[in-house]
Amino acid sequence: MPPEVAQSSDSKRKSDNGPFSDASSSYWPEGWSWARYSDPEVDFSTLSEEEKDKMRQGLQEMLGDDGMGRMALYLRKKMSEWEDKKLQEQGAPPPEYKAPDFLKQWQKRHPDGPWGFVAFRTALYDDEQKWTEFKRRVRCILQVAFDQVVEQHRGHEYEDVAKARKSFELNWIEDRELDGASAETLRKRHIELKKEEDAPTGMNYNMFLCASPEAVESVLLLDDDNLPTTKSSFWRDDAPFLLVIMEEAELNPHGGEENEYDPNDPNDERNWYKSVFKVPVEIIPNNLWDLIDRAFMQPTRLTRGVKGSTELGGTMPENYTPEGLAELWWGVAPSPQALKKRRILRGL
Structure with a gap:
């Protein structure tokens, strides 16, 4: 039989958090979450070295080596998009065209x-x-x-x-x-x-x-x-x-x-x-x-x-x-x- 066509639904919408969420770590310091951790403007200086280390270990525990690698790529891309958006808002000229x-x-x-x-x-x-x-x-x-x-x-x-x-x-x-x-x-x-x-x-x-x-x-x-x-x-x-x-x-x-x-x-x-x-x-x-x-x-x-x-x-x-x-x-x-x-x- 022909496959059914999936219908759009709000419950299936992709989150702005991408493939990660609060469940990506077994430990978050008080007041922290995945949304805050992945914010390009986040200030980690408010955390002690012990808290930062516990948060890294929590991410490693839940994501494993492969997941940590995917997370790093995701965060780099998110940072790049944020920087590009700032340049656009500042009226910076587009970069020189480099054809793939x-x-x-x-x-x-x-x-x-x-x-x-x-x-x-x-x-x-x-x-x-x-x-x-x-x-x-x-x-x-x-x-x-x-x-x-x-x-x-x-x-x-x-x-x-x-x-x-x-x-x-x-x-x-x-x-x-x-x-x-x-x-x-x-x-x-x-x-x-x-x-x-x-x-x-x-x-x-x-x-x-x-x-x-x-x-x-x-x-x-x-x-x-x-x-x-x-x-x-x-x-x-x-x-x-x-x-x-x-x-x-x-x-x-x-x-x-x-x-x-x-x-x-x-x-x-x-x-x-x-x-x-x-x-x-x-x-x-x-x-x-x-x-x-x-x-x-x-x-x-x-x-x-x-x-x-x-x-x-x-x-x-x-x-x-x-x-x-x-x-x-x-x-x-x-x-x-x-x-x-x-x-x-x-x-x-």
């Missing part, structure tokens, strides 16, 4: 037309209202990549950013015959589409996206107040996603069949390749598009650290990594948890 890598690539390759990805619809053909709502939410989430650039420039949206934002799109392929289609069926349709004279320009890649039933559900189960924002953390497993489907179901990066092949060898690149995997919607315009458009990375290395998806049929290898495979593809850089495990394994 994905917008440098866009400016170089696709500045005068649409850019993005082809995306197939394989769900909700019996409910157009929910499909329309799904696409609206996806459009909202895609804005996060551009909103981040605006935030990095103290809230100022430069012309290039606005132009890139406006021209980025997912070219939806909708055909009732694709309802519940397998990955192989979609691959054949994608190859046919690329041969057509009116094939979408700027989207001629060896992969495409798919709104599968599970992907649709991941988007519709969130209410508007809980859609991803620039404050959402990376590497979370519950982010709304679309499927990435590679044109090639299998790859042999080592050449001919004469090469001995062990499907359990973690060092054999053929075991790293996942032809279908999940990507968070919020990083599609920047992290995913930038790597795909530059086309400098072997597909096997692109998917080494992520789980494959079998929702659309087929089987996927499960190669070994010390930190385990990520549920969603957040990029090719190691996660903070992976870096921590590597340090432990090295005895650092």
Whole structure:
């Protein structure tokens, strides 16, 4: 059955405190709370060293090492936003525009037309209202990549950013015959589409996206107040996603069949390749598009650290990594948890 669309409710609104609260510490000095502790203008000089130490220990007890790391990142970002707001209020000019890598690539390759990805619809053909709502939410989430650039420039949206934002799109392929289609069926349709004279320009890649039933559900189960924002953390497993489907179901990066092949060898690149995997919607315009458009990375290395998806049929290898495979593809850089495990394994 199609997923129910979550409704907005005041009880689900995100707190200004972010992912932390008074429960983040087992000890607060009298008159203190998370709101006061995280205030950029807080004055810690009113506390004794003993009280400050007890508060740090209370945070460590409740959050652990990983939580303390996330808290530090959250507080740094909150301080940066507060400083930016003060500069804006003082009438300071916006900072010089520094394009991130994905917008440098866009400016170089696709500045005068649409850019993005082809995306197939394989769900909700019996409910157009929910499909329309799904696409609206996806459009909202895609804005996060551009909103981040605006935030990095103290809230100022430069012309290039606005132009890139406006021209980025997912070219939806909708055909009732694709309802519940397998990955192989979609691959054949994608190859046919690329041969057509009116094939979408700027989207001629060896992969495409798919709104599968599970992907649709991941988007519709969130209410508007809980859609991803620039404050959402990376590497979370519950982010709304679309499927990435590679044109090639299998790859042999080592050449001919004469090469001995062990499907359990973690060092054999053929075991790293996942032809279908999940990507968070919020990083599609920047992290995913930038790597795909530059086309400098072997597909096997692109998917080494992520789980494959079998929702659309087929089987996927499960190669070994010390930190385990990520549920969603957040990029090719190691996660903070992976870096921590590597340090432990090295005895650092």
